[in-house]
Amino acid sequence: MTALTRGAGLKLVLGSGSPRRLELLATLGIVPDDIRPPDINEDPLPAEKPREYCRRIARSKAEALTLAEGEVALCADTTVALGRRIMGKPADADEAAKFLMSLSGRRHRVITAMAAKCGDQIWTADVVTVVKMKNVSNEELNAYLATNDWQGKAGGYGIQGPAGALIPWIQGSYTGVMGLPVAEAAQLLKTAGYEATR
Numbered sequence: 471m472t473a474l475t476r477g478a479g480l481k482l483v484l485g486s487g488s489p490r491r492l493e494l495l496a497t498l499g500i501v502p503d504d505i506r507p508p509d510i511n512e513d514p515l516p517a518e519k520p521r522e523y524c525r526r527i528a529r530s531k532a533e534a535l536t537l538a539e540g541e542v543a544l545c546a547d548t549t550v551a552l553g554r555r556i557m558g559k560p561a562d563a564d565e566a567a568k569f570l571m572s573l574s575g576r577r578h579r580v581i582t583a584m585a586a587k588c589g590d591q592i593w594t595a596d597v598v599t600v601v602k603m604k605n606v607s608n609e610e611l612n613a614y615l616a617t618n619d620w621q622g623k624a625g626g627y628g629i630q631g632p633a634g635a636l637i638p639w640i641q642g643s644y645t646g647v648m649g650l651p652v653a654e655a656a657q658l659l660k661t662a663g664y665e666a667t668r
C-alpha cells in the first residue's frame with residue numbers, strides 16, 4: 471500500500487477541468503485539494519508551431535491561476551499536431567470528422583505540456599508522443615462520431631475510449647496522449663515541492 475505525504479505541507483490545486491487529468495493523478499494516489507479550471511484564450515498565434523503553442527498555453531493556464539500561500543498548482547495542455555497543423559478540441563461533429571479524416575492512415579504527434587506553479591515560480595515540462603491512426607472507413611468514422619466520445623478531446627478522439635480501436639501503434643507516453651503523462655507529472659510536482667512518497 472502506498473502512503474502519501476505532502477512535501478512541506480503544500481496543498482495541490484489541479485488547474486484543469488479535464489476529468490482525464492483528475493483520473494490520471496488518482497492512479498498515482500494523488501487527490502488534489504482543489505480544482506480550478508483555467509479560463510484563457512486558446513487561439514494559436516499566427517504561424518505558431520504546435521509544440522510552442524502547447525507549451526505557451528500550459529504556461530498561460532498556470533499564469534492565470536491565483537494561488538494562496540502554501541498552494542502548488544498543476545496545469546496542462548494537450549494538442550494534436552499533424553505536421554504544423556494544430557488540432558485543438560473540435561467545435562462540432564463536422565470539425566471532428568474533418569480532423570479524423572486528416573489523421574486517418576497517418577502518423578501525428580500528441581503533445582502534452584505541463585506547468586506547475588508555486589508562489590511566483592513556474593516549472594514546465596512537455597512530452598511528445600507519435601501516434602498512428604489506421605485507415606478509417608466512412609462506416610468507422612460515422613460510428614465513432616455517433617458515440618460523441620470526440621467531444622472535448624484534442625484532435626477529435628480519445629485513445630482511452632472507442633477510438634482506441636483506430637490506433638494500432640504509439641511511440642511515447644500513453645498517459646500523455648490521454649492528457650497527463652504521469653511519470654513526468656510526478657517529477658514536475660516533485661520539482662515544485664509537492665512529493666508523493668512511499
Ligand SMILES: Cc1cn([C@H]2C[C@H](O)[C@@H](COP(=O)(O)OP(=O)(O)OP(=O)(O)O)O2)c(=O)[nH]c1=O
Pocket residue numbers: 485486487488489490507508546547548549550559580622623624625627628629630647648649
Ligand atoms: C488526444 C486525446 C486528447 N484527450 C483530451 C485530454 C484533454 O482533456 C483534451 C485536450 O484539451 P485541453 O485544452 O488540453 O484540456 P481541457 O480543455 O480538457 O481541460 P483544461 O483546459 O481545463 O485543463 O483532450 C483525451 O482524453 N484522449 C486523447 O486521446
